[in-house]
Amino acid sequence: MLPKDLIRRIRKLEIRTRKVVSDMLAGQIKVFTEERELTVMLLVDVSASNEFGSKDRTKAEVAAEVAAQIAFSAIANNDRVGLILFSDRVEKVVPPRKGRTHVLRLVSDILTFKPKGRGTDLAAGLTYLTQVAKRKAVTFLVSDFLATNYEKPLRLVGRKHDLVPVVIEDPLEQVFPRHGLVEMEDPETGERFVVDTSSPSVRGRFSRAMQAQRDERRKLFRKLELDHVELRAGDDHGKALAQFFRARARRMAS
Numbered sequence: 001m002l003p004k005d006l007i008r009r010i011r012k013l014e015i016r017t018r019k020v021v022s023d024m025l026a027g028q029i030k031v032f033t034e035e036r037e038l039t040v041m042l043l044v045d046v047s048a049s050n051e052f053g054s055k056d057r058t059k060a061e062v063a064a065e066v067a068a069q070i071a072f073s074a075i076a077n078n079d080r081v082g083l084i085l086f087s088d089r090v091e092k093v094v095p096p097r098k099g100r101t102h103v104l105r106l107v108s109d110i111l112t113f114k115p116k117g118r119g120t121d122l123a124a125g126l127t128y129l130t131q132v133a134k135r136k137a138v139t140f141l142v143s144d145f146l147a148t149n150y151e152k153p154l155r156l157v158g159r160k161h162d163l164v165p166v167v168i169e170d171p172l173e174q175v176f177p178r179h180g181l182v183e184m185e186d187p188e189t190g191e192r193f194v195v196d197t198s199s200p201s202v203r204g205r206f207s208r209a210m211q212a213q214r215d216e217r218r219k220l221f222r223k224l225e226l227d228h229v230e231l232r233a234g235d236d237h238g239k240a241l242a243q244f245f246r247a248r249a250r251r252m253a254s
Helices: 004-024 059-076 100-112 122-132 151-160 200-223 237-253
Strands: 039-045 080-086 090-097 138-143 162-169 181-185 192-196 229-232
Touching: 004 059, 004 100, 039 059, 039 090, 039 122, 059 080, 059 100, 059 138, 059 162, 059 237, 080 100, 080 122, 090 100, 090 122, 122 138, 122 151, 138 151, 151 162, 229 237
Parallel strands: 039 080, 039 138, 138 162, 162 229
Antiparallel strands: 080 090, 181 192
């Protein structure tokens, strides 16, 4: 039996996702592809960097909600949904199945799972998918993409599957607030360091580095011809996700 507080949390999440699911399916739009009986795979990053959040929710909570919205949309289309949780290793795998009960289990797993690894290795999750998914799947890679050396597995999965990167960001990962000297800790390595957040040079270097990383990531997605969506913690990501699927459906229908 699930704890009552978790049941309430999942139920609240299901209610909140209904409007998004309705928007995704508005006007009988086929959200994913023209094929029916699809397999939808959720690759969700559970590394330590996703526990960061400067707003009312962490990136991990946003990722869980986004994964739930996609999963509920998939079962509304009568598709099967599977789950791969990964950090610097593959942490948990749930084979694809249909039905609301199955999706509720997936959401529970995402919300409660405690990973063994702290780092991020996108290649680990992507490579595992190529090994176990023999048939084409619509694959959503939900991560903050604070990782390196993932271009090759991203390309391989993109060739075999319909791959959609879903980037979860936090506003503080773009601009430092001015709080003077601040002790920070890298959640994935545990390294601690002091940063002068009031220094224009420090703030400038940080912003340029993060923008360069964002630009490189977008360039890679364009190069591999991958539809992607960027979501910021604290924003109405449900609306942004619905808009993305509508635009994607129009492109696929044209």
